[in-house]
Amino acid sequence: MLLHLQQKPLFIFLLSFTIWSWWTLDGVVSDPQLSYVKSGCSSYNVSDVTIFNENLNTTMRSLRAQISNQSKHSATAQAVKGNNPAYGVFQCRNYLSIKDCLACFDIAAVQIYNNCSVAATGARLIYEGCFLRYESSFFYDQSVDGGNHLMCGNRVVKNSTELASTVQQVLKNLELATPRIPGYFAATITQVPNSNGSNIYAFAQCLETLTQSGCQDCLESGLRNFQICLPNSNAKIFYAGCFMRYSTTAFFAANQTTDLKNILKQGGSTKKKAIIGGAVGGASFILILFALLALYRRSLSKRVHRVDVLGATELKGPVNYRYKDLKSATKNFSEENKLGEGGFGDVYKGTLKNGKVIAIKKLALEQSKKMDEDFESEVKLISNVHHRNLVRLLGCCSKGKERFLVYEYMRNNNVGQFLFVLEIGENKGSLNWKQRYGIILGTARGLAYLHEGFHICIIHRDIKPNNILLDDDFQPKIADFGLARLLPSDQSHLNTKFAGTMGYTAPEYIMHGQLSEKVDTYCYGVVILEIMSGQKSGELKDDDREFLLQRAWKLYDREMHIEFVDKTLDASEYDAEEVKKIIEIGLLCTQASPASRPTMCEVVDMLESKDGLMDHKRPTMPVYVDPNLRPTRDISQSSSSSLSNATDSTSMPSGR
Incomplete structure (x- = not known):
């Protein structure tokens, strides 16, 4: 414990004294809104703790100075000495006073160190009033990622229809207007019709490091997720790049509102002016433009651009x-x-x-x-x-x-090389528990970004150990994402263009060509079970002649799923309850019904949470496709003979 404290930056000790001063010399701060929401720590470590903490110390000092001296509600800072840089972002709600904002930072800066290892490459802490995050890699442009969090309040009994429709319109206006406002924040108060004076208080805010389109995308994603909260009386959503909140109870002063009418009108009037201007002067302009474009293309065809260093x-x-x-x-x-x-x-x-x-x-x-x-x-x-x-x-x-x-280039090749016994080397068992957990969590984060963090949804279709590469620090990186989109969309037939691997692919995709993000969730669930057991999904277990999903379900159903863990792992390295939870997450991901499987953002939340499986029910029995099936005709014609319940271990599909 003493060593742990000694390694923390001096800045934190000084800050602890400052916090004590806040509360003892100046009385209680009015309301910095320090209700805890969520926190997270990177499962990876920096290579040089001393250098990283020096950089982090500098970064934190800079963040605090910007808030205190420049009266800012948000700040970014970075220190890049050596090979272990530290990037930091802090943001508090614009309806807080600077004094409250600074108090929120001071508490968050101390607590974020207490939550995570001093060697962790990144951490984040979310309070109701502020957000603090640091990483060893650049992240300022991230708007949506696996750390997103939605909180729905109490349900309203009266006037629920009017409330829901009012909230929908209010949040839509905020989504459209906020990216156009300097500083990216707006607050509104709107009366609910037929409610005897009830109001909706709403607020939206984006990180100032985002582009206008990035802010818009983040708020648009938040608005979609808010739908599951309506018609509740309040809700909040915390994203990496934005924050939205509404409530029937006031949480900011009436004089802090933003008039959105002119901002929303400007968008419409701008379009009208553009259309009129285009109609009047467009013809001559287009003729000139075409002439210039022709000359430009002709000149380009005569030039060859080279970057000799890269070739x-x-x-x-x-x-x-x-x-x-x-x-x-x-x-x-x-x-x-x-x-x-x-x-x-x-x-x-x-x-x-x-x-x-x-x-x-x-x-x-x-x-x-x-x-x-x-x-x-x-x-x-x-x-x-x-x-x-x-x-x-x-x-x-x-x-x-x-x-x-x-x-x-990934020097450590792929997960399969280290997880299974392969012809090229005996690598099985060389992944310890910390590395396996890091691979499971990192892969989930990557998929969550592909599904919800990018401006379009990208479905991988072929998640498996060989498509999860490992860098020098054994951090996982998903390969081949987006390539499946180059293939024909009709995948009802298995052929050389099939974007998937038997033993990993979801039944609904193989049988009916039904493609959704939940296909990736299924593949990911199989990968979890492979990493936990060290067994390939398509191989029969020698002693009981069971495939991976069969064995996982049977042991779980008997509450013996700790027996599923790879015997090459040192039991002292992992917590038995955490291991059981991860196996259950794998089974949740491989449920027969796509609707029953969690989203990848939910998977990230479950993995990072110290609690159980959130609001998900117990896993149901998975249904799987025989991994050895190699049909050449329409899958749907042979699906009845290729499916099996996980409890059917004696009669395999190929023998029916």
């Missing part, structure tokens, strides 16, 4: 690599440079002339004009998806009929 041409987002550079980097795509094979093609390790190591996926795609167009648009889309648990797409290359994708 690449810059595009809008991704980098267009030259084929000869990729060929040279992989020694003509030699077998010795081959990292593996997948449903989308082979992967090679490459070393560019500047020494940068990359991974190159040689795609196996059909050739058509539409496919070429889809490839280009998808590459631009995927290259803009940035998350610590997603493999970064660096660029692409087209050579004749061949298509290549260039990714960041």
